[in-house]
Amino acid sequence: MDKSFEPSQIESKWYAHWESNGYFKPSGKGTPYTIMLPPPNVTGTLHMGHGFQHTIMDTLVRYHRMRGFDTLWQLGTDHAGIATEMVVTRQLNAEGKQRADLDRDAFIARVWEWKKESGGTIGRQMRRLGVSGDWSREVFTMDEGPSKAVVETFVRLHEEGLIYRGQKLVNWDPVLKTAISDLEVVSEEEDGSLWSIRYPLADGSGELVVATTRPETMLGDVAVAVHPEDERYAHLVGRMLKLPLSQREIPIIADEYVEKEFGTGCVKITPAHDFNDYAIGQRHNLPLINILTDDAKINDAAPEKYRGMDRYVARKAVLADLEAEGLLVETKKHKLQVPRGDRTGQVIEPYLTWQWFVKMDTLAARGMELVEHGHVKFVPENWINTYRHWLGNIQDWCISRQLTWGHQIPAWYTDGGSVIVARDEAEAKAKAATQGYTGTLRRDADVLETWFSSSLWSHSTLGWPDPQAQAERGFDRYLPTNVLVTGFDIIFFWVARMIMMTDHFTGEVPFRDVYVTGLIRDKDGQKMSKSKGNVLDPLDIVDGIGLDELLDKRTRGLMQPKMAEKIEKATRKEFPEGIPAFGADALRFTFASLATHGRDIKFDLERCAGYKAFCNKLWNATRFKLDTLVRFKGDFADPTWFADSYSDADKWIRTRLAATAEEVKAQFAVYRFDLAAKAMYEFAWNDLCDWYLELSKPSYRLEDPTSDQDDGQFAAPSEAAAAAYTLATTLEATFRLLHPVIPFITEDLWKRVAPALGIEGDTIMLRPYPEASDIATDDTATAEIEWVKDVLTGVRRIRAEMNIAPGKVIPLLFADGDAVDRARAEKFAVQIAFLGRVESPAWVSGEEPAAAVAVVGGMRVLIPLEGLIDVGAEKARLAKEIARVEGEIRKCEAKLGNANFVANAPAEVVEQERQRIADWTRQADAMREQARKLGG
Template identity: 65%
Template sequence: MTDTLASSYDPKQFETRLYEEWERSGVFKPSGKGEPYTILLPPPNVTGTLHMGHAFQHTLQDALIRYHRMRGYDTLWQMGTDHAGIATEMVVARNLGRDGLTRDDLGRDGFIEKVWEWKQHSGDTIERQMRRLGTSGDWSRSVFTMDPMAAQAVIEAFVRLHEEGLIYRGQRLVNWDPVLKTAISDLEVVNEEEDGFLWSISYPLSDGSGELTVATTRPETMLGDVAVMVHPLDERYTHLIGKTVTLPLSEREIPIIADDYVDREFGTGVVKVTPAHDFNDYAVGQRHGLPLINIFTHVAAVNGNAPEKYRGLDRYEARKVVLADLEAAGRLVETKPHKLQVPRGDRTGQVIEPYLTDQWFVKMDTLAARGLELVEQGDVKLVPSNWISTYRHWMENIQDWCISRQLWWGHRIPAWYDDDGNIFVGRNEDEVRARHSLDHTVKLSQDSDVLETWFSSQLWPFSTMGWPNEEAMAERGFDRYVPSSVLVTGFDIIFFWVARMIMATDHFTGRVPFKDVYITGLVRDKDGQKMSKSKGNILDPLDLIDGISLDDLLAKRTAGLMQPKMAEKIGKATRKEFPDGIPAFGADALRFTIAALATHGRDIRFDLGRAEGYKNFCNKLWNATRFVLMNTEGASFSGAPQPKTDPERWILSRLAKVAAEAETHFASYRFDLLAQALYEFAWNEFCDWFVELAKPALQGDDAAAAESTRHTLLFVLERLLSLLHPLVPFVSEELWQQVAPKLGLADTTIMLRPYPQASDFAAQDYTAAEADVEWLKSMVSALRRIRSELNVAPSKTIPLLLAGCTAADRDRATRFDSQLRFLTRLESIAILDDAAAAPAAATALVGELKLLVPLEGLVDLGAERTRLDKEIKRVEGEIGKCHNKLASETFVANAPPAVVEQERKRLADWNLQREALASQRAKLG
């Protein structure tokens, strides 16, 4: 058998092959049997490529799906991609630009045709990359948000909400990208601190009695000021409330109003109010009934509402002219550097304008109240639970939602206008005409805007299940798979997506979309920095899986950069961090790293050193399997083993306990603790200790013990591979295929094996064997440490003297005589009745049992004296630390009692070691 398993671990040799076999077999599809377990994939952008955030969340989702598939659940991982309105339109427009074309050259229909053409050829990249990670979703059910089924749900939802009075068209302030010429969501706005200026401007009182000094970071917007504002309790200005000032450069009189929004400590305590160009000012304007004066066009140039001199100027050119005119008029009081938060569009990098425009909105108050209720009463559970307070704050302060975008790619708004500007909403034009008795002499034009991507995404839990078409709902299993079991997503889209899915699913179906929401942190670099192209610290998961040379990595990181200085900066950072490129870690090592880092915190620091360590873990598993296969050549077994030796009983007991831990950690979404428990069991207990402890039986004279040990090795290895499969699916499958035939297993893949559970081993109680083997392990470790410290050659046998033996020690020493001799190269084991009569010897303690290895003829006695002196000094240092802690009243009073007791036990143990070392040192003179 071993000739079919390669001599070394190389994931490139089997990962892609195995995935193709899995997908071809149809095992990713729901079985239709057992209790349903469903996960909705947060649909990645069709324009996108796999990034570390995707890899992180997809790994955890896949682990949950594989685990529940093995538990016998009817698992459905609903796959799909998002049409990504802005991103996709930008990609296609950029491609057209290479041919000297714009979208306007093609017209709407021609441009949309180009988008679909691009999607067909290039839009499925991310799905191919997800497969490389091991994503075991049902690709046959994959949904694209522009597919007819999903599109029907979007139109239906819009029409119903409009009919219920929850969708309306109105003029409000929105985030506006003047390059894309569209409204964008808050999620698409990046606020970063930048260097700017704070300008102080004097506004003269209209009655000539003085002036007020106003500080602003955007002086050009003063052309749209409608008031100045002070705090109602600010004694400096209370006498001026109700009066007016004359707006410089515009010569309009505007009122002085009072509002507690004003920070009396900032600047002069007087602020300008421009409701059409600032979100906070907009709220003030609504409270005080102030007019809205928009001074910008859709490309952020000054419009006709401003004095003629400034019309047509770009906003930043207008700023220069306004400042020059203020200074000439003696109104520019002060200019000083100022740090400010600048909102930029994440796609274009342009400064976003708060812009007053007609848009479509969803009324959110009643929907949000219900969405909050569903979480607070536990119908939807947030994990970790501390996110409830953040969710509550947002839902209680929610604003109406702008859902329209001035794009061509997306779900076109199902609204039509006649020549008089009347608005008609319907599922299609024919329905509109029939409902409103409009014959074809009445010209109708459909709204040119599309719905923002989040509008369609909020319907994901049920649009993917065929809603509102009853036949499609029955075919896709709406009643069976809604609600889904868990949503895995980042905290940054709780409000944009999670909350909206909760509200929408409840509103349209009367169900919650999912039972649990496992909220992950954001992946950062090893220093805690956000990954960004400008910092040169972005990691591509595919590069980590398959490796990449330095030259290719440099080219990839600097691709598309227009600024040579930025390219040079990124190149320098890349060369420093990856002088030899990135080695191939394989998908399993990356996945295990992700699981190990998946704490319940806000940030995940990704360190390549961890990936290297978990690649070594996969290699360790590979080599241990080769050992088992070599030692079970020609053997075959069935059923569970009937152990003949204590090491077998010990490893079976540990297997039961780690299975129980795995069940607990999966249930609580503690992937970090799961990875830790499985790593400890696999590396230390199975690959190291049990493999070592099995050797005496395998090479001994007891045929029954040898045969039983072979069976146990295979059985535990097969169960270990099953435990590990959700986290490291590829290597576990490749190794399992070699182990399974020896156990007579009929399953064709490890994915269909039952996941180990503690209840599988409930009838077996090996507590005594566990204690005995822990004693044996301590003995072996202590003796190996002595051999190492004394630099005794591996081939040389040594005598062992035991002093201070209890009855249990004597019994164990007798029962484990052959194992101790085999594993630590002992020539003899003798028990001393009088420890004082022992010769000069190297000493170790196992509990209170003293292990003595006579030094005569074994080592240089002078060197041993030096070693003992050094060890005594180290132990005394530890004793001092314990004394200091226990002498601290603060520690004793505030630390948990168990911690204090543990420290006292440590002190007692260190004292025992010092006594033993001092006694040994005394014997050497």
């Protein structure tokens, strides 16, 4: 083995081996365990959120695969209508072409060409992270199967009266010229203005003053609203106002939406350009006047003067005219939430347009019922409240988009405007003929939003609605899936819709559990964003990146030089030499260790460094002991000859392994990957690689311990063989224990250790996961070794505090204790002397010498200080430690002195506090006695 662990040398090798041998495919045997990958955008690249969630999913899949489940991790990508169309449009622009230069078919052909060349980027990156999904079953939402599912779903819902076409207000991006979802709208606080405007009464008897942040929309006002209980305006309700800059008159209405205390208590109502106003307009049967074109210019519904102006040019013109007519009361600076499209950065307009909608009331009621009755469970459970909020306030779902790339809506129009919904054009013509129409049909040019096809993901990827495809892809076997791993931001946009759609069309829920992950933030808790310059690329962490390349990535495309300069300065400070290569395993263990049930996750590269050191620890432990294991290889074929020679340390490490396996199993069951990772780490690093390797050394003592040559002649061959066998089996099981989280290094090390045990197999990932019930345990031996550890820990602590050289052999005394302590001291004298670098321990007789003390239960461990330390420093140390222990005693006494605590806390908790007082008091007394002996 190489002297140091180099992840790049093993990770790509093993992934290629796994994939080429088909190990990721379902076995078809055992209980099914299925996870559907939330399909990332085909335009995308792996980001930290992907890396985090993919690690969680892969851990679950590998864990269940090793436990004998028939695992299917269904992979795939989303066609990402808006993002993909923008990418290809930019390519055309770079060639000097415009989108309009290509007809629909030519543009779609160009998109497919791009997808073939560049669409697999994220798949290659996922492989680098170790994703063990079945690539042979990978699905693209525009593939034939999912496309059939989309059409069938649309037609059936339309036939059931659940899909309709209507004119409603939607989020409109004036650059893309399409409706977009709420998730694609990013609202942030910006500086703006609030303008107060006079609206004269039509009869000239007075006026109302209204305030607005968008004065240009007043050209589409249809009313002014006041609160029905506002006494200031009660006498005016029903009267008419003269709309400024217009020849129209509009009524004064009363509606409880208006806040009496806000501003003047008068609100202008523009139903075609504000979602709240739209709702008011529906309640009062007000007209809808749209004053904007699809590119946010003023249209012909507005006064002629403003027609053709851009919305912000029109704003200036409107304000100038209001001021000229004496109708502009005041202008104030105002903070407001401005909605912008996440793709274009343009301000989004509420826009009145014809769209296709899914009627959501009955579907939502069923979706709520499934969750409330426990058919789908949220983890953590509190996220059910978000689900309830969305479904309890649901609106009909706008599913159409004014794009070219995507699933074209299966609807055709007659010359008279009638709508025919059908699975294809032939069926549309047949339906039209039954209505007496034989003329030309024009297909709807819009496409369905990607969330529509994604809502079918759990069953469309399994072949629905084609019976033959369902049989081939295991529809009946793998649905419902076991768990969906996703972010809280799409609980409504995706999770809820999947539940509703899958249930509606298959009678099954799409998944049993929804594990909702937190949001990855930087080490300071800040959201990662390009504008902050704190974005981390998971593959840069895996493979490393130089400073110059990192700076280029972080500042590329920034339009503001000052921002680029700020980001460069911060990056140079944090990463003066770039980011080192930590490897996929270290990154994965970091993700797992951070996977709490919290909303936010702070990511710190220092954790990656620590877990790379952990991988290196496993590597070195195996490398240092591999020659020993190989030496005993032949003896392991029949371990019965040393069956009676296992030491307490051998029995202890197996007991710890069993306990850890049980703990990991319990934590995986409740999706506490952080606690599972903690248990794995503490066992592998502390118990196995530190304590056991040290505790087992006496078992390998040579026949002639003074010899400089290891001739293989052990003082007790059976004990040496037992220790070696224990080490080999424990290492092999530990690699299996860790494999779901860190698959690469465990595969590599397992392949080196398994042959020594005669274990055949081409990969660790098909070996059984460690089960506590299969591991021999010994509580008595465990208690013995824990005592030894406590003694050695006390000795090492005193050495460190006294600054005594680790290699210096020092005297050791025991005092107090009982018969069990004396028996253990005699039994483990060799181990204590060897591992503690002390003289053979002896029990105090007569007057105790001045000594540093550690307390183990009822026994004191003493290191005589004569000639070892500065007595003054030791007295100061004891005083500090006594003060600390006395503080702990006071804390316990305060709890026990609280009547409410004693009355309400569980009896075992109260007893625990009393025991703590006893333990702390014993330690304090021992240290006071020691201080007395030092003259303190």
